[in-house]
Amino acid sequence: MDVADLGLPVDVPSTALFTDQYELTMLRAALKAGTAERRSVFEVFTRRLPDGRRYGVVAGTGRVLDAVENFRFDADVIGFLRERQIVDEETLDWLAGYRFSGDIWGYPEGEVYFPGSPIMRVEGSFAECVLLETVILSILNHDSAIAAAASRMASAAGGRPLIEMGARRTHELAAVAAARAAYVGGFTTTSDLAAGFRYGIPTVGTSAHAFTLLHDHERDAFQAQVDSLGRGTTLLVDTYDVAEAVRTAVEVAGPELGAVRIDSGDLLLVAHRVRQQLDELGATDTRIIVTSDLDEYAIASLAAAPVDAYGVGTQLVTGSGHPTASMVYKLVARAETADPKAPLVPVAKKSSGGKTSVGGRKWAARRVDEDGIAQTEVVGTGIVPGELADRQLLVELVKGGEVVAREPLDVVRERHAAARGNLPLSATQLSRGEPVIPTEYVQGRSGS
Secondary structure (H helix, E strand, O other): OOOHOOOOOOOOOOOOOOHHHHHHHHHHHHHHHHHOOOOEEEEEEOOOOOOOOOEEEEEOHHHHHHHHOOOOOOHHHHHHHHHOOOOOHHHHHHHOOOOOEEEEEEEOOOOEEEOOOEEEEHHHHHHHHHHOOHHHHHHHHHHHHHHHHHHHHHHHOOOOEOOOOOOOHHHHHHHHHHHHHHHOOOOOOOOOHHHHHHHHOOOOOOOOHHHHOOOOHHHHHHHHHHHOOOOOOOOEEEOOHHHHHHHHHHHOOOOOOOOOEEOOOHHHHHHHHHHHHHHHHHOOOOOEEEOOOOOOHHHHOOOOOOOOEEOOOOOHHHHHOOOOOEEEEEEEEEEEOOOOOOOEEEEEOOOOOOOOOOOOEEEEEEEEEOOOOOEEEEEOOOOOOOOHHHEEOOOOEOOOOEEEOOOOOHHHHHHHEEEEEEHHHHHHOOOOOOOOOOOOEEOOOOOO
């Protein structure tokens, strides 16, 4: 069963209003001016990475493809726009028949990116491309921020499993997207059942402190959980006294106890004490899971602790201090007439304050050393140099309005692990620093 086709409650029937009003008013004016059908190229990129980050992670591409397919102005949406008098009848008639018919290229989901990387390229008429700006940026900015945080946490965890537990710390729909992005970035499971149902991500979960507090004695709570879920369950041991709880947990479940979870206190110290106690009680295979406001720095500080898995919530779903990737969607080339064969000319905003952009329809490639380790992100216009022809990064995602590049989430996750593994070792450092590889611009004639 492909749950992506079920129209689940975590989806919406139309993404057409996930937009800013000025996109519709630009459309109205362009239709009136006769420029709406000019062939245009928009690109998604970021001018800089969040402070201190060494690389970015492309996430949300699959959700963008869904959003483009569902970008439809149905009768209810048209009625809303008419009632509010946001656009005129001519524009409403045009919107009623809207179907994106252009092409979209982009970095494959899970790939890493750097300042200036053309993460996504949207081509078609100005009218059909301009409407997609907000929904594309909304998805990519959110998901890429979460995936980048997840990737840093996965590096810090050093192969230990990571559990996404942030649903209660963000919007209910954002929680599902965050779980997906976290899985792309290297998390292994989620507590969010909607994410498991929608995307097939493995789900986990046992009990909270409320379950222990419900019972007259901690032993009763542990016994009830083991009776229900089996000896391999995870028992939460920090409701009262940790040492006493660990002793009781092993007495109830025996040495076959699956795991204990610690959710408070000095995790480094407590984990060592609990490991020693478990071993002394004969529960040498019982794992230790820690939670409690973890981020990549806290995870790294526990590298020497006898911890088997980490559960992360708030810091993950808020991007660990950087809840957006600061991506922008800019027109970089357009034709001078509505003739579909008219050549493209580069265009770019010129301003001070660091908001300049580079005009022209771009390609991107990554130069690597003899060991396959990334050295430079090369971004250019015109002809791709021969030595970089087989190192190009953009792939076709939508052709003539039809999605051509859907792929399983596990493939995306594996791609990210490989991409991160092909970066210089300093990419995994948590200390502040510049992007791990530089971006080099190669200027040439604009493609047509």
